[in-house]
Amino acid sequence: MTGAQCEVTEVFAEEGSQAVLPCKCNALSNFPHGIIWSQDNKGTVWRKQRSGLQYWGSTWTRKESQRVRCPHTQFERGDYSLQILRVREEDAGLYKCRVEDGSRVTDNLVMLRIIKVSFSPSVSTLGDNVLITCTVTPWPIGATVRWTLNNSPYVPPTEMPSTAETGAIVVKEVATLRLAGNWTCAVGDEGAEGRASATLTVNGILKPSTDNTKVYAAVGSAVMLPCVFSTGVIPSSPVWEKLKPGSLFKPAAGPLPASFSLSSPSSKPSWDKSASLKEVTLEDEGMYRCSATVEGQKLTRIMRLVVAKIDSSVVSKKEASVTLTCQLTDASEVTAYEWVHVVDDLNGTQSIGSIQKGKTQQVSEEDQGEWACRFYGKEGILGNVTYHIQRMSGLTGQKASGVSQNTAAIVGLSLLLLVLLLILAQMYKNHQRRKRILQYPALETIVHSASNEREERERNREKN
Structure with a gap:
């Protein structure tokens, strides 16, 4: 053969x-x-x-x-x-x-x-040390290794080189949410290439995904403060705190806002520890911290509540016009403002007027209805706040209030003057009557004597 x-x-x-x-x-x-x-x-x-x-x-x-x-x-x-x-x-x-x-x-x-990707531990918690291993059996001498994370190239900060004995290359990282997802190891050897993938799960707080995330709310509205952990995780001992201004670590000495409340456990999954404010006030703005324990490790997330309102100032009392200004307690992430005018007609339907740009908006007597200020960031709309105008007297409140106060004062003074005039007139009449009688003293004596005699006769008659 x-x-x-x-x-x-x-x-x-x-x-x-x-x-x-x-x-x-x-x-x-x-x-x-x-x-x-x-x-x-x-x-x-x-x-x-x-x-x-x-x-x-x-x-x-x-x-x-x-x-x-x-x-x-x-x-x-x-x-x-x-x-x-x-x-x-x-x-x-x-x-x-x-x-x-x-x-x-x-x-x-x-x-x-045979190539494979594995993790140790298989499921990590934020802050844990995690080993990401690419194993090739048998290991090709002189092979090159490339990593991708969620389809993007990844260059490990620390990498343990492989040998023919170990047949693996290891990446050591501290578990963060950015490491979660699909890991792919590509191994090349003389024109041939092999790939293996695996999904790394990192348990932690998914929403908000990072600290100092801003949550926007209008004065008087309700707002949800998110604190959502990884699906399936059961966090224990959840705690909400409001932090002192300028501090991320010391909770405020005072209590949480009066309208603060935790959502009912029956209405949400066990890994959702979000809270809410039923009616936001300007005093509620500031930093809030959510924390809970997961597998013996305390996880925290800090967020900032930004409160929005609309201020009004009178421009012209004669023309009955005012300026509306969109105000936020923290406008560092705001890139644009726009105003939308919504008018209700007699049939109850709404119509939207033209959209105006800018932080301020001047309105006149013809601009009755609802004005909404929308504010935007790099990623899109951040929130909105509304202001309702029924009539211009509502806008020029100081003017209307001043007029009503002056009218009341004038009416009060008029009534007081009238009473004084009546009292003076009565006093003058009494004075004139006494003056006429004093001019005839003898007549006054006769009148009094006649009156006394008449009273005496009437008493005697009654006795008989």
Whole structure:
């Protein structure tokens, strides 16, 4: 018999996937061929005699014989490639494909390398040390390794180099939410490349995803302060605090706002520890901290509540016009303002006027209705606050209040003057009457004597 041996072909396969070991030869005859697949130092994997009978090696028939197959449909084309389903780390090694074609024997060598990505611990918590390992069995000497995280190139700050003995390359990181997601390890060796991926789960606070996230609310409105942990996590001992201005670590001495409340446990999953303010006031603005314990580790998230309101100032009392100003307790992330005028007609329907740009907006007597100030950041709209105008007297409140106070004062003074005039008139009449009587003293004596005699007669009559 004459024989031939090809160069070794490199094949990478991710653990758990299907591996195809190539074996292609030019057939010299149409007679049935004999094919033998064997693994170095482990004997026969699969073989087919010229008679058509098939056999599996003992190590491949113990549990899953169907994990190895060689499709007959490709034999006529000289393709005798071996398929291995759900490859394992112990499947790695050197394979030989022997094709017997009459008196000719052809050997093809294939090196199967199994690649996988793993994590230690398999599920991490924020702040833990995590090891991300790329294992190749057997490890190709001189191979290059590239990492991607969520489809973006990733350059590890610390990387433990591999050796032929370890057969792995290890990345050491401190677990953060940015490390969560799909990790892919790409290993290249002389033109061949293998890839393996795995998903890293990092338990922590998902919303807000970072500290100092701003939450916007209008004065008088309700707002939700988010504190949502990873799905399935059961945080214990949750605590909410309002921090002192300028401090991220010392909670405020005073209590939380009066309208602060935790959501009912029955209305949300166990990993949601969000809270709410039913009616926001200007005094509620500031830093809030949510904390809870997960697997013995305390996790915290700090957020800032930004309160918005609309201030009004009179521009012209004659023209009954005012200026509306959109005010925020922290406008550092605001990039644009716009005003929207909403008018209710007699039928109850609403119509929206033109949109105006700017932080301030001047309105006149014809601009009755609702004005909404929307404020935007780099990522889009941040929030809005509204101001309702029923009539211009409502806008020029100081003017209307002053007029009503002056009117009341004038009416009060008028009534007091009238009472004084009546009292003076009565006093003048009494004085004039006494003056006329004093001019005739004898007449006054006669009048009094006559009156006394009349009273005496009336008393005597009553006695009789």
